Amino acid sequence: MRRDSMRETVDQRIYPYEEVERKWREHWERIGLYTTRDDDRPEFYQLVMFAYPSGDVHMGHFRNYVIGDLVARSKMMQGYRVLHPFGWDAFGLPAENAAIERGIHPREWTLGNIETSRQTLRKIAISYDWEREVITCLPDYYRWTQWLFLTLWERDLAYRAEGMVNWCPQCQTVLANEQVSEGRCERCETPVLKRELTQWYFRITAYADRLLEDIDNLDGWPDSIRTMQRNWIGRSEGTGIDFPLESKERKLSVFTTRPDTIYGVTFLTLAPENPLVKELVRGTEREREVTEYVEKAVAKSEIERASIGAKDGVFTGCYALHPFSGERLPLWVADYVLATYGTGIVMGVPAHDQRDFEFARRYGLAIRVVIEPDSRTLRAEEMEEAYVDPGTMRNSDQFNGCPSGEGIEKVTEYAIAKGLGRRRVNYRLRDWLISRQRYWGAPIPMIHCPKCGIVPVPMSELPVELPVENVDFVPKGRSPLADIPSFIEVSCPTCGGPAKRDADTMDTFVCSSWYYLRYLDPKDEAEPFTKEHAAEWLPIDLYIGGAEHATGHLLYFRFIHKVLYDAGLVPTDEPTERLYNHGMVLDAEGYVMSKSRGNVTSPASVMDENGVDSSRLGMLFAAPPDREIEWTGRAGSGAARFLDRLWRLANDHMEQLRQFDPDSLPERIDPTALSGDERDLYRELNVMLKRVSDDVESLDLNTAIAAMMEFLNSLYRFKATSSRIFLLSLRRLVHALAPFAPHIAEELWHRMGNDETVFTSGWISYDEAATEQELITIAVQVNGKVRSRLEVARDAGEEEIRELALADARVKQHTKNKTVRNVVVVPRRLVNIVTS
RNA sequence: GCGAGAGUGGCGGAAUUGGCAGACGCGCUGGAUUUAGGAUCCAGUCCUACAUAAGGGUGGGGGUUCAAAUCCCCCCUCUCGCACCA
Known part of the structure; x- marks a missing residue:
């Protein structure tokens, strides 16, 4: 039996949430409460991460959007004009997969899900300005995603290149580094393979230093995200050193952060993918063996290659010369060397690098100690692991006796002076691979002309529309668009001759890298957004979303914003002032809610069961917003009881509340003029108002609710209920509750005789001095x-x-x-x- | 392995410029009211206890201090991120 119907038969004073919620939901929409205003008040841009429309919204969304709504409503009450928009990250693989499974077009599937989800969000009464809704899969949005691509192209930040890329055999497409986690496809967890392919990239590495340095200024961001971004960018200062080849007029360049160990080099190792490998062994007796090794290594998944103990390799038969000593150094190929980091060649220092040590032991290569700790003597043949800590340089010619820390600098200077090396900075960050071999994405607005080469589609011809009819989008490892002649065959914008469109679509993270700007001018047909509105609203005041986007979306988002800043289109060099990560919503057993686990609770059913306000309040009260929450279904019962208690108390005194005029009290109440009980209540009122105000600002929403609960308990204990202080207290409590439980607060607010909505009636104020006890x-x-x-x-x-x-x-x-x-x-x- | 964060009643969690540990809520116990209770109201609820005495207590061990959940050192456990980055 449902809770409401059961109780209604018992207690007529129960809060009839269905009726009240419907009434105010409709009222607020009718009066346009959520519409973004254009006036002189200070502005507040409250943003939540938009959603991928997969069915209906889930509890994680619900939590995110309730927090955002609380901020938006409280800012609204504080007199800001608030921009609180919403939209849909509507391109992406699940739509295609669903389409393949069920025979629906991705577009229908996506738009249907958006409609379902939108209805749920309306029901929850999240205060979005729906007139600004954006849907990334519609031409009037992706047209500007294509504009963004061309803007990067014009600034030499978009390019096409051949290289080793991550390939997901399940999704049948390439992936950016950010979309590979522990060697697996982030989406389907299939082990990722390497492939040599020509793909489109955004040159995010050109912004690596700025993205890194500016993290220091992001005071409003959580430290954890800042640290993750720093690590992801992975700046590393070191030295590039050249090793001449013995047999050819050619040098091999390595990158090292330990030039002090240069005299400990006993071999060099190349990554299997390094194109030099083929060249070196061509025509030699080892060619066959080396080629076989390379093919085997390249075919392995990342996971296999990274598995411990698999540190194998093959000798090329070639030698390089030590740049300082002239000693012959064997050249090896080994799969522990990454092709994409540094130069793809490593100087092997087995005595002082654990990986080199393991490799040398396995293949019987020389180990030479050149750094020694003060406390003991190292003997190569007795070592069980590499010595990687600081020490004193040995066996290093003129550097002998130098502390290794200083040696780094001295060796580098020496190498520079002799023309053998240079200072180098390396990043772990790679350029952003943005092309995808899938159908449901924004087409890349480029044309391949046999005469003119790669030619951009003129801005005026955007959008390049995604064909909707007669598309076979079953993945085949290349873009489905390649098989649609009416899409592919075009004339070259430059020479007019026959040419072909690029068949790939863009990574959906491109779509989501700039959506917050489209909200500023969602219907503009001439520009993606206007500079005026950007100047007005940016930066975003508060951006709320999950921490899982730390090194993906949130990095792309900063990168794209900086590019647009350099283009003079946005007024700030960072997109958002403050970032807040809400915690995950887990099921009662502590597992992540997911379709495959079958433990998903739908917000819609929770609302039906408990009402919107108690569900909102329950979610906010159960844990601090940034911590994970175990949704037990019972989580809202304390909140529901609180609302019922407030409802009863207020309605029991409604006649007096209606007649009570708060203006009949002096502006500043003198506590000493009050009776003892009133004085205490008045102090508690001010304490509560202060706590709620402060906690809303710092988003400590669970303790804000606790403060209101405590105060309601005091009101229940208070006996002189005709006291004006008592009536004032109830009124203020309803006022403070409004952004947390908007429907019940609005209903009580009106019952108390207010005509105007509580959300335009100002924010709670309090008397600081009155919070103190004498x-x-x-x-x-x-x-x-x-x-x-x-x-x-x-x-x-x-x-x-x-x-x-x-x-x-x-x-x-x-x-x-x-x-x-x-x-x-x-x-x-x-x-x-x-x-x- | 490296980096970040966290360990507080039966449970979710309060308390952080060091100053009364356990706010608020769930659950539980007893009582009132009720035809009924998964409603409402009142009282109790960290542990030990000789019960208004007195001890102990914030993952474990040590330290600083008049005073430590909070600061320092060592260890354990968990979560998240990265993971052969030269």
């Missing part, structure tokens, strides 16, 4: 243990407190026969009496 209780400790308490005036002096404490009977008992050695008085807090 008589306070301070604890008296003897040797750190509380033995008594004192009631003293708030401003009682140290001396006075000391004397009162020492005179206290219980204190005397505990200090009997002891010498008082010290008395620590902390005014307004406690006294600690220290005895021998």
Whole structure:
């Protein structure tokens, strides 16, 4: 039996949430409460991460959007004009997969899901300005995603290149580095393979330094995200050193952060993918063996290659010369060397690098100790692992005796002076691979002309529309668009000759990298957004979303914003002032809710069961917003009881509340003019209002709700219910509750005789001075243990407190026969009496 | 392995410029009211206890301090991120 119908038969004073919620939901939409205003008030851009429309919204969305709504509503009440938009990240693979499984077009599937989800969000009464909704898969949006691509192209930040890329055999498409996690496709968890392919990239590495340095200024971001981004960019300062080949006029360049170990080099290793490998062994007796090894290594998945103990390789038969000593160094190929980091060649220093050590031991290569700790002598043949810590340089010619820390600098300077090396900075960050061999994405607006080469589609001809009819989007490892002649065959914009469109579509992270700008001018047909509105609204004041986007979306988002800043289109070099990560919503057993696990709770059913306000309040109360939450279904029962209690108390005094005029009270109430009980209640009221105000600002929403609950408990205990302070208190409590539980608050607000909506009636204010008690209780400790308490005036002096404490009977008992050695008085807090 | 964060009642969690540990809520116990209770109201609820005494207590061990959940050192556990980055 449903809770509401059961209770209605029992207690007519129960809060009839269905009726009240429907009434106000419709009212707010009718009066356009959520419409973004254009006036002189200060603006506040409240953004939540938009959603991928897969069926209906889930509990994680619900939590995210309720937090955002609370901020939006409270800012609205505080007199800001608020921009609180929403939209849909509507391109992407699941639509295609669903389409393949069910025979629906991805477009229908996507738009249907958007409609379902939108209805749920309306029901929850999230205060979105729906007139600004954006849907990334519609031509009037992706037209500007293509504009963004061309803008990057014009600025030499988009390019096409051949290289080793991540390939997901399940999704049948390439992936950006950010979309590979532990060697697996982030989406389907299939182990990722490497393939040599020509693909489109955005040159995010050109912004690596700025993306890194500016992290220091992101004071409003969580430290964890800042650290993750720093690590992801992975800046590393080192030295590039050249090793001449023995047999050819050619040098091999390596990157090292430990040039102090240069005399410990006993071999060089190339990555299997390094094109030099083929060249070196061509025509030699080892060609066959090396080629076989390379083919095998390249075919392995990332996971296999990274598995410990698999540190194998093959000798090329070639040698390089040590740049300082001239010694012959064998050249090896090994799959522990990454082709995409540094130069793809590593100098092997087995004594001082664990990987090189393992490799050398396996293949019997020489190990030479060149750094020694002060405490002991290292013998190569006895070592069980590499010595990687600092020490003193040995066996290193003129550098002998130099501490390794200084050696790094000295060796580098020497190499530079001799023309053998240079300083180098390397990044872990790679350029962003943005092309995808799939149908449901924004077409890349480029044309391949046999005469003119790669030619951009003129901006004026955008959008390049995605064909909708007669598309076979079953993945075949190349873009489905390649098989649609009417799409592919075009004439070259430059020479007019026959040419072909690029058949790939863009990574959906391109679509989501700039959506916050389209909200500013969602219907503009001439520009993606206007500079005027960007100047007005940016940066975003608060951006709320999940931490899983730390090194993906949130990095792309900063990158694209900086590009547009350089293009003079946005006024700030960072997109958002403050970032907030809400915690995940788990099921009652602590598992992530997912379709495959079958443990998904739908917000719509929770709302039907408990009502919108108690569900919202329950979600916010159950845990701090940034911590994960286990949704037990019972989580909202305390919140529901609180709302019911408020409902009853207010309605029981509604006649008086309606007649009560808060203006009949003086602007500043003098507490000393109140009776004792009233004075206490008045103080508690102000304490509650202060806590709610502060906690809303810092997003400590669980404690804000606790403050309101506590205060309601006080109101229940309060007997003189005709007191104006009591009536004022109830009124203020309803006011403070409004952004948390908007429907019930609005209903009570109106029942109290207000005509205007509570959301345009200002924000709660409080009297700071009235939050203080005139008589306070301070604890008296003897040797750190509380033995008594004192009631003293708030401003009682140290001396006075000391004397009162020492005179206290219980204190005397505990200090009997002891010498008082010290008395620590902390005014307004406690006294600690220290005895021998 | 490296980096970041976290360990507090039966449970979710309060308390952080060091100053009364356990706010608020769930659950539980007892009582009131009720035809009924998964409603409402009242009381209790960290542990030990000789029960208004007195101890102990914030993952474990040590330290600083008049005073530590909070600061420092060592260890354990968990979560997240990265993972052969030279």
